Amino acid sequence: MSRTQFIVGVDLGGTNIVVGAMPADGTRQLGIRSEPTHAERGSEGVVDRIVSMVAQVISNVISAEGALPQDFLGVGMGAPGPLDREKGIVVVAPNLGWHDFPLRDSVSERIQLPVTLDNDANCATVGEWWRGAAQGGRNVIGVTIGTGIGGGVILDGELYHGSSDVAGEIGHTTIDSTGRYCRCGNYGCLEAYASGPAIAVRAREALERAEVSMLHQLVGGKLDQLTAATVYEAANRGDPLALEIVHDTAKFLGTGVANLLNILNPDVVVITGGVTKAGDALFEPLRAEVKRRAFRPAVAACRIVPGALEGTAGMVGAVATFKQQKLGGA
């Protein structure tokens, strides 16, 4: 009997680093760890943290599964982009404060294993496609909503990177040409309306106008502590103002998703991130908005679903992209 081989997945985010291992067939998630990124400690501090988390995961899997060090094939890594995948470099990552940082080789030199690097939202999309809610799709678009809005595009069963690794930057497509300022420098980007921080900003603006809402009590009157999660919580408890914010969010996202349907005609759009906690209050009006705006055959061919791999889609997809790049085919 041949020994089980394992691949380690790393999802590097601006807030947290998630590391875990999977057998190469992707059937199980093992030894999952999540720790704060501490981006303020600089790139070397972040690399130290990744290296020690990978070592801990490998040692846990060795003891729990009876594996040997040579059973680990390598490490797939997802990081905020844009990236130069060929050189393994993070070109710009505002949340980490990085410019042209050689992340892949910095990690690879320390752990003495092959490492691959891809965009974090690409990884989340591939993760949902391989083992989550987008399984079986042929043309899949992933939309990841957190501090920003990222995206991934799978066409005819292959991750599409574009001509310079920029494909899938759905958060920075324009939904209102004279709209809100976006930190990318553009106006009216989807991200400026529907990212976690943008949802919180819109809720604060609404509270300044509205008399009653549970949101006031949930943050003890301290509006600066209001986050998107507060809005979802209040919406789930039936607060009318919070429901209105979620409804508006659904319309913004629906506008962006309708554009994607008319451009790429996907069979699955999978939405991941905290926003999915709003549940049907988000997804029903989102689907209705898409139906209003996109061509009927495109709407009929597409299911729009929440992700199924809460918190680990990026890690799972990092494993899958390693497998695809180093072993050929996931």
Ligand SMILES: [Zn+2]
């Ligand atoms: Zn933008």
